[in-house]
Amino acid sequence: MPAGDLSFLGFESAPSDTTVFPWREESGASTVDEPIPTTTVVAVRPWAAEVGLLVARLVLGGTALLGGARTLFDLPRGHGDGTVATQTLLSGLGFRPVAELTAALGWVQLVAGLLVMVGVFASFAASALLAIHLVAVVTSVGAAWSAGAVGPVEAPLFGLALAAVVVLAGPGRISGDADRPWYRAQTPVGLTCLLVGVATGLTVLIAMRA
Template structure:
């Protein structure tokens, strides 16, 4: 017996429409999930990269910080207290007005230099507020390089090679950050040092210009 063509009822249309809506909603949910997954995963991956241990790099940064910071800390103590057969504030003030050619308030400049070396060096050793410590050392080194520029590069002629090396290491630490073996380990300026490095560089440059303008 021949079958007659089946006629869609209103119930069939409702069922088909419901299935289509569910399929569309599932597709939209999938798209939203995929988009959100990409957004959510990116910061966490970046944070994991920023805190991932890298033994060689972090140990190397520790060596640079301790050697540079310890050296400048000792120089600061020489100026502040006359430690390690240093000149003390008065002796360093005389040196500033003599060989270095500063004509302003050299006693005040002696205090500024001594505190910059002592506190900046200590911050570098600890890896604490590293951009600030590196900027302090960089500012001092930049001033000495400027003063000694006419003497040439080599130390035998009282040149600026030592101060250039000190300033270069401080500048490098500004941009690398302290590394993970530091008090700064979980700080924003350790994880993303670039903006703080630029700020520190600006502070060092501004301080150097002010010292040269006011005290020379």
């Protein structure tokens, strides 16, 4: 077809197809699209949130640490015989064997509380405290229902919530766990620890309570 017949399409003055198809301006150029550079965005919690996690850890771990010291060694003094009081409480709630459970409770509170406070294996340690507080919440529901008040279940529920926060959110950057492999995989670690804590608490309630 004569070139004049194509003038209305704009081809007449084009020396080659590079004018109409500018991506072919070099005969040796590759037609493969160039890779688009990407930027990795890393979400970082603000420092106010890190301080909040530190406060949650100190309250949760410090309370557990004092509870374990009182159960095992009657420390601080002035609260009576912690071991006998704990054994009486567990026996009244129907738990067996009382002596072994009292010793286990005291040592778990002591060790897990210390680990949570310093932020070392914090999610794992907090899962043990979550199990303890879950048992306390379940065993307190009956008394709260009978009294028509939240008093009996208030403290265990508060501890359960704090433990869940540390388990799921992790210890934060102000901790001994910062930049550890498990710290960088907090979501799977937190969910696993949550399941372990709940399963442990339910096992104690089902298998060790008459």
